[in-house]
Amino acid sequence: MVNVNVINGKLSQKEINAYIRHGIEQYPNKCIESMDIKLDGEYVDVEYHFSDVPFQRIRRITGYLVGTLDRFNNAKRSEVEDRVKHNLS
Numbered sequence: 001m002v003n004v005n006v007i008n009g010k011l012s013q014k015e016i017n018a019y020i021r022h023g024i025e026q027y028p029n030k031c032i033e034s035m036d037i038k039l040d041g042e043y044v045d046v047e048y049h050f051s052d053v054p055f056q057r058i059r060r061i062t063g064y065l066v067g068t069l070d071r072f073n074n075a076k077r078s079e080v081e082d083r084v085k086h087n088l089s
Contacts, residue, residue: 002020002023002032002033002034002035003033003034003035004016004019004020004034004035004037005034005035005036005037006037006039007036007037007038007039008038008039008040009039011037011039016037019035019037019046020032020035022046023035023046023048027048027050030050030051030053031050031051032048032049032050032051033049033050033051034049035047035048035049036049061080061083062076062079062080062083064076
């Protein structure tokens with residue numbers, strides 16, 4: 001469900017649905033949370049607002065790219081515990 005805010009006028013539901021479809025086609029990898037449609041005579045300005053994308057931290061640990069250590073065996077976990085961490089200061 002997309003929350004639509006029409007500013008300076010009115011649009012039919014058919015027109016609103018067309019702008020929603022356009023946004024979905026224009027940004028296929030994003031989830032549209034809401035949109036502002038600003039009317040100025042014959043001109044229309046559409047501003048899309050997207051949902052936050054879940055972000056997973058990926059690190060390079062002991063030669064492997066990992067998000068979490070839960071899939072490491074005991075030897076790799078020990079390697080992680082024994083490694084020397086360097087400071088930038």
